[in-house]
Amino acid sequence: MVEKTGLDERLADLAADGRLGAAPLAAEQIRARGDRRRRRKRAARASGGVLLAAAVLVGGLSLVRPGPEPTAADPSPSTSAPLFVPPTPAPGEEYATELGHVYGAVALDGGRVRVTVQQLRDERGTAVPTGVVHELTLPAVTPVEVRELAGGNPGDMRLDEVVDRLRTGPRWVFALDYDGEGRVQSLREAHWLTVE
Template structure:
């Protein structure tokens, strides 16, 4: 029986010793996990800050690059000897329109020079006003065409229509001017061109 008591005491001492040594190891693991978490969090914050800095830099460069791009297709008409004054949009309107024959197209580099003879509508028919002027526009100026496009409505570049508009007054367009007197687009007035 004495041996059993000694054995129990010895096992109790061993268990107590194991607990003393086990507790610091568990605490070390918890502390190590906490430090790893803290390092990962710091790394994520640093990389997120670096990513934000890169995004801001790239965004700023793209904005700077975009400002160096080509001007919009709207251009101020070249002055002529005629008494033509570009129409101004009415209050609340984005564009003002000029109705006229567009003809005599001549391509020169990146521009197209056209002659415009102003018209007005009288009982659904086009009547010349007597004002003729020329416009020099970029080849990429948007033209909303129907009959020039083969009968179906489509948007074309002015450069593609030079051959069709090179002749005399035949095609009637509404020319859209912005508030600065620049041409924004041409729209075929197919209902008057017939």
């Protein structure tokens, strides 16, 4: 009986070895898949860490790197001066209006005129400076409605016809009409405003 039990155990061991050699047990397959997954995760974390470190380094360098030096020919704008934003028409309106002193007119080649505009705001009929000053280059044929500029006679002129009177410093106040694309369509002398 002892021999029979020993023989049964040997046969069982041989059968188990044969099964292991033919196909691994389910637990071993699961362990192998888990190992592969862990290796892939480690590799992904390592490569992601390298990419993150590179991105941080490049970003830090772009913040630290000095910008171009300002030159006398191309000065950088003052950060304290308000920036000019062309007005946009309200819904249903054709034009938006900017009030401003128009001066420093210079006739340019190609039928253009460059003017300086010192922006104003209307406070109960009085023109008050906003601190915004900008330049515009307009077509010489831009329509200009005048009154005081033409000696008190209301009339329509073109910008190139009033360049000489607009050459000097801030004296004449105009309402500049901007279309939806930020282009000046006309200038109207704001004779109804009192200049502060």
